[in-house]
């Protein structure tokens with residue numbers, strides 16, 4: 113199966129100025145879902161949730177993808193044209209940012225449930241946007257509840273589970289600005305986070321939670337507590353484990369600021385609490401045969417840090433995908449686990465390949481040429 117894409121063109125979801133463009137470089141039944149605050153009943157054809165087949169761990173295949181953004185018609189078409197991966201052995205992990213609207217989310221997840229034997233999901237920021245939905249949500253947490261209810265009805269899994277011998281751990285997260293600990297770029301006019309990142313305007317939180325502050329990151333992290341028993345069970349029983357989140361757990365999983373069209377991108381992508389939770393699962397030195405999958409920045413990534421493999425395989429926006437090899441036309445979810453073991457590295461991954469041979473030097477703040485051209489000096 114062709115795995116060809118070019119990860120250099122990176123645009124962050126929800127951010128207007130974030131691209132780091134480096135040099136050239138069947139058995140079906142109808143599931144009905146209604147919302148309390150909206151009388152529309154949506155009908156989708158999907159496999160019943162209880163029909164989830166037993167899967168032999170050694171035969172299971174696990175695919176990963178993030179940032180589907182199916183509000184773009186091109187991405188929804190891509191989803192509809194995905195080949196069927198049925199037969200009781202194929203699992204898809206969706207690492208957030210499926211769609212902005214509830215209707216597109218339902219349609220997307222319904223399609224994926226039909227195409228894969230089991231589907232797991234964690235929410236991303238776009239999934240909790242409120243601006244285009246006709247539903248009168250109380251806020252983004254209310255929308256989160258409705259998305260999770262929809263997942264349950266569709267048979268999309270959101271809790272840790274063992275698939276044969278493989279442990280799968282979805283992790284909730286949200287970013288906080290203090291995640292960024294590297295030196296800021298100065299001397300250029302960088303748009304504010306509120307200007308560049310729509311989350312500050314189109315998500316709505318209770319008064320005690322603020323976008324970009326640790327309060328919101330801690331709130332999402334705390335949602336994982338209720339699954340600690342399931343995680344403990346996985347740690348006892350499984351030698352192979354995959355965890356996954358939408359947001360970024362370590363700053364090294366994003367290019368340095370001088371490489372980014374929006375140099376403050378690291379302030380709206382990641383959570384230290386997420387990495388802490390990952391380390392609570394795998395240990396500070398990591399654990400063999402484990403992997404963490406993430407999304408959000410739209411950079412393809414595959415790298416090992418402190419004994420844990422970190423992978424991002426985003427579908428991303430149509431314009432970003434076009435910059436990949438072959439125009440991104442044959443891009444498919446990345447098969448990360450097959451025949452009882454993890455697969456070879458995702459390739460090509462422009463930036464993680466770059467950092468595999470070049471040291472990270474965040475104290476260097478001279479802009480990369482493609483970024484410098486973008487900004488006028490103050």
Ligand SMILES: [Fe+2]
Pocket residue numbers: 125209236237238358407408409
């Ligand atoms: Fe995102």
